Amino acid sequence: MRVVVADDVMLVRSGLARLLADAGVEVVAEAGDADELMRAVALERPDVALVDIRMPPTHTDEGLVAARRIRDGYPNTGVLLLSQYLEPRYAQRLLADQPGGLGYLLKERVSDIAVLVDALHRVTDGECVIDPTIVARLMRRRSRSSPLEQLTTREREILALLAEGRSNSAIASRLQLSERTVESACAQIFRKLGLDPSPDVNRRVLAVLSLLRS
Amino acid sequence: MARVRALAQRGMAHGALARRVDAAAVLCAAVVAVVTVTAGVSTMAGPRGYEPPEAALPTGVLALAGVVALAAPIVAWCVRTLRPGVATGLAVAAVGVLLPWWTGWPSVPEWVGARAVAATPLAVAGLTQAAVRSASSRASSSPGTNRGLALVHGLCGAAVIVLLAAYQPFADPASVRSVAATAWVLGDAVFTTRALATAEVLTLVATAVGAVLVARSRQASSARTEAVAVLSSLALLALSRHTRFNDWVRPENDPWPYAMLATAFVLPLLAAAAATARTARTRAAVDRVLVQLGDSRPRAAASDGTVAEVEVEVLGQGRWVDLQGRPVAAPAPGSTTVQLGGGDSQTPMRIVLGPGAAVDDLVAGLTPARRLALTNAGLATVTRAHLAEVQASQQRIVAGADTERRRIERDLHDGAQQRLVSAALLLGSARNRLPPAPATVLGAVEGQIHEALSQLRRLSHGTFPAVLADEGLTAALVELLTEVDMPVELDATVGDRPLRASAAAAAYATVDTALRGISQRPGATAYVSLSERTDLLMVVIQALGAEVLPTMLTSQDAADRVGALGGRYEVEGREGDVRLTAVVPCGS
Numbered sequence: 035m036r037v038v039v040a041d042d043v044m045l046v047r048s049g050l051a052r053l054l055a056d057a058g059v060e061v062v063a064e065a066g067d068a069d070e071l072m073r074a075v076a077l078e079r080p081d082v083a084l085v086d087i088r089m090p091p092t093h094t095d096e097g098l099v100a101a102r103r104i105r106d107g108y109p110n111t112g113v114l115l116l117s118q119y120l121e122p123r124y125a126q127r128l129l130a131d132q133p134g135g136l137g138y139l140l141k142e143r144v145s146d147i148a149v150l151v152d153a154l155h156r157v158t159d160g161e162c163v164i165d166p167t168i169v170a171r172l173m174r175r176r177s178r179s180s181p182l183e184q185l186t187t188r189e190r191e192i193l194a195l196l197a198e199g200r201s202n203s204a205i206a207s208r209l210q211l212s213e214r215t216v217e218s219a220c221a222q223i224f225r226k227l228g229l230d231p232s233p234d235v236n237r238r239v240l241a242v243l244s245l246l247r248s
Numbered sequence: 249m250a251r252v253r254a255l256a257q258r259g260m261a262h263g264a265l266a267r268r269v270d271a272a273a274v275l276c277a278a279v280v281a282v283v284t285v286t287a288g289v290s291t292m293a294g295p296r297g298y299e300p301p302e303a304a305l306p307t308g309v310l311a312l313a314g315v316v317a318l319a320a321p322i323v324a325w326c327v328r329t330l331r332p333g334v335a336t337g338l339a340v341a342a343v344g345v346l347l348p349w350w351t352g353w354p355s356v357p358e359w360v361g362a363r364a365v366a367a368t369p370l371a372v373a374g375l376t377q378a379a380v381r382s383a384s385s386r387a388s389s390s391p392g393t394n395r396g397l398a399l400v401h402g403l404c405g406a407a408v409i410v411l412l413a414a415y416q417p418f419a420d421p422a423s424v425r426s427v428a429a430t431a432w433v434l435g436d437a438v439f440t441t442r443a444l445a446t447a448e449v450l451t452l453v454a455t456a457v458g459a460v461l462v463a464r465s466r467q468a469s470s471a472r473t474e475a476v477a478v479l480s481s482l483a484l485l486a487l488s489r490h491t492r493f494n495d496w497v498r499p500e501n502d503p504w505p506y507a508m509l510a511t512a513f514v515l516p517l518l519a520a521a522a523a524t525a526r527t528a529r530t531r532a533a534v535d536r537v538l539v540q541l542g543d544s545r546p547r548a549a550a551s552d553g554t555v556a557e558v559e560v561e562v563l564g565q566g567r568w569v570d571l572q573g574r575p576v577a578a579p580a581p582g583s584t585t586v587q588l589g590g591g592d593s594q595t596p597m598r599i600v601l602g603p604g605a606a607v608d609d610l611v612a613g614l615t616p617a618r619r620l621a622l623t624n625a626g627l628a629t630v631t632r633a634h635l636a637e638v639q640a641s642q643q644r645i646v647a648g649a650d651t652e653r654r655r656i657e658r659d660l661h662d663g664a665q666q667r668l669v670s671a672a673l674l675l676g677s678a679r680n681r682l683p684p685a686p687a688t689v690l691g692a693v694e695g696q697i698h699e700a701l702s703q704l705r706r707l708s709h710g711t712f713p714a715v716l717a718d719e720g721l722t723a724a725l726v727e728l729l730t731e732v733d734m735p736v737e738l739d740a741t742v743g744d745r746p747l748r749a750s751a752a753a754a755a756y757a758t759v760d761t762a763l764r765g766i767s768q769r770p771g772a773t774a775y776v777s778l779s780e781r782t783d784l785l786m787v788v789i790q791a792l793g794a795e796v797l798p799t800m801l802t803s804q805d806a807a808d809r810v811g812a813l814g815g816r817y818e819v820e821g822r823e824g825d826v827r828l829t830a831v832v833p834c835g836s
Contacts, residue, residue, distance in 0.1 A: 043662070043666040043670070045670035046669050046673065049669075049670045049673030049674055049677070050673060052673070052677050056677055056680050056681070088661070093658070093661075093662075094714070094718055118661055118665055118669075118705065119705060119708075120705065121714075121715070121727075122727060122730060123719060123726075123727060141669050142668075142669060142672060142698050142701045144673070144676075145669075145672035145673050145675065145694055145697075145698075146676065147676055147677075147680060171730045171731075172730070
């Protein structure tokens with residue numbers, strides 16, 4: 035897997051690169067700001083770009099804008115955004131249109147290399163990964179008109195884990211359920227959210243999308 | 249204090265006495281005027297064998313002079329703003345002008361008619377007194393002026409006495425009308441010629457002194473017309489005496505002296521009427537300013553330009569503002585200003601006059617009530633100016649604190665947090681290469697770092713909600729509500745127009761304070777309403793089934809932010825029903 039790392043802080047950038055190299059992920063380029071990132075993506079055509087949201091010059095949402103451009107210009111390149119903060123609004127802005135191939139993790143999460151590598155793989159596969167903390171926030175947001183209100187507590191738990199990008203088996207072991215139960219619960223969730231039968235990955239992304247849009 | 253009161257009482261007693269003297273003089277003048285007009289007109293038109301040449305002129309002039317002499321002192325007495333003494337002066341002048349006509353009238357006892365001519369110098373004394381006392385300048389009541397007036401009175405009185413004692417109409421070739429054969433006390437000793445000459449000289453000197461007094465008391469440019477009129481009158485009086493003296497040398501029956509006397513009386517009255525009209529106009533302008541005081545709308549330029557502006561000094565700062573609180577520059581050089589107040593306890597004010605107005609008129613127009621109203625308006629203006637400054641200062645403090653918070657947030661993000669993240673990354677990298685036992689320890693260290701990071705995150709978010717600056721109030725509130733455990737409904741109907749940053753921050757802080765300041769019992773719900781109406785942002789947070797925590801009542805951040813913008817902030821907490829309202833001015 036070929037990865038481009040973009041972060042304006044050199045310490046973090048090189049730390050990430052070393053960590054990824056340790057895990058056997060090939061870091062093809064490093065970028066300090068959004069322009070460098072776009073050049074590196076254009077040149078290297080990586081599988082995925084690991085991007086900090088806040089970068090120069092304004093330190094607000096440069097990474098977010100770059101992510102949108104990468105997804106529009108290079109559909110084969112996934113983007114995993116890193117943020118220092120819990121910013122559900124950024125996740126929403128980024129993922130609300132087409133969450134496939136995008137991810138959003140808190141920066142501190144990445145020191146667990148297994149989580150990071152897993153997230154990179156999922157994003158590369160066109161899935162959507164959202165940080166558990168942010169998912170928890172989103173789930174807490176209640177609106178009476180939302181179809182999410184029809185879900186049971188157990189179904190909401192499963193949807194949250196789906197949004198984090200976990201597989202059925204991971205969800206089953208996490209919640210100490212059988213995989214079959216998880217599968218049928220997923221089917222219930224898709225039905226309640228009005229998602230037509232379609233390839234599994236797509237439906238998972240769409241379920242997350244309805245969570246984000248609630 | 250007692251001394252002041254005694255002085256005040258004496259002043260009042262003096263004023264009351266002077267008013268009574270005025271009343272008596274006016275009454276006498278009225279009697280003389282009525283008698284003169286009725287008797288004089290009937291005599292001149294009558295057939296009693298006496299037909300003066302050019303009778304038409306004296307008759308008309310007499311009638312006019314009589315009416316004016318009747319009206320002028322009465323009017324002067326009725327106008328309360330004129331000082332005591334003016335009415336007396338006019339009454340004496342009227343008597344001095346009218347009495348000489350009695351000479352030779354058959355309906356008048358002969359001994360009275362013969363002495364009536366002696367009254368002519370009274371016109372000079374009365375006119376001078378009226379002219380000096382009616383002037384509003386300070387010079388008109390100075391001791392020097394009082395002495396001068398006394399001198400004029402003395403000279404004229406002496407002239408009257410000389411004429412009474414030594415003037416013999418038979419010996420006066422000009423006095424063809426008088427047929428009285430009277431015995432005169434000093435007649436043989438002084439002779440009529442000398443008596444006339446003496447009286448003439450005394451009256452001329454009195455006229456000259458009076459002229460000086462009048463000129464001194466009316467130095468203001470606005471009073472020049474009156475001064476010129478009075479001086480002309482005095483000149484006419486002197487001339488009439490002089491003509492009469494010449495008549496003795498060149499006998500000729502001439503009505504002109506009488507006409508001159510009457511004209512001399514009427515002329516200053518016309519000037520006084522004009523001056524009174526102008527004073528009334530100035531007072532009306534002052535009144536208009538007073539009426540507009542309570543009106544906060546910007547004032548249209550004064551319609552007649554009498555009062556251009558009223559300005560107040562903000563004490564302790566040396567800057568001036570108009571009554572709407574707008575800063576004003578120093579008055580243009582050459583413009584006329586009247587200073588008010590400026591004592592220990594008074595707010596310095598100034599009235600900038602328009603080109604058509606006179607300082608004396610304005611000062612005369614400032615009655616104590618008007619002065620008080622102006623002072624009150626000035627105080628209110630200064631208070632408003634101070635309040636605005638305090639508010640501006642409060643806003644600067646809040647804005648300064650926000651800038652500082654933002655800087656701290658940025659520093660945390662760029663400094664401590666990044667270093668902790670990179671330390672965590674390095675630890676992760678090291679942990680992967682170590683055998684399980686030390687790796688467990690490193691894992692614990694990593695856990696501590698994660699805990700520190702999450703605390704830092706909470707800290708810097710509390711320090712400054714970046715979402716508020718980036719995406720506006722509604723987005724920030726939506727985010728804020730996700731952090732609260734209880735169900736909260738948000739009803740935000742705020743227009744698309746971006747709010748002022750300070751207003752948005754105040755509203756955000758209010759909701760934040762409210763939601764963090766209530767204890768959330770099971771089943772508690774909250775409702776947050778945000779609405780905008782004509783430059784006011786209404787923020788209402790209502791929590792049912794919740795209790796107010798002491799922190800909400802002691803937290804001043806939101807209240808300070810709302811207060812800095814001049815808004816209203818209220819907490820009403822009953823058992824299970826907490827309501828917090830903030831009204832935030834958000835107009836630019």
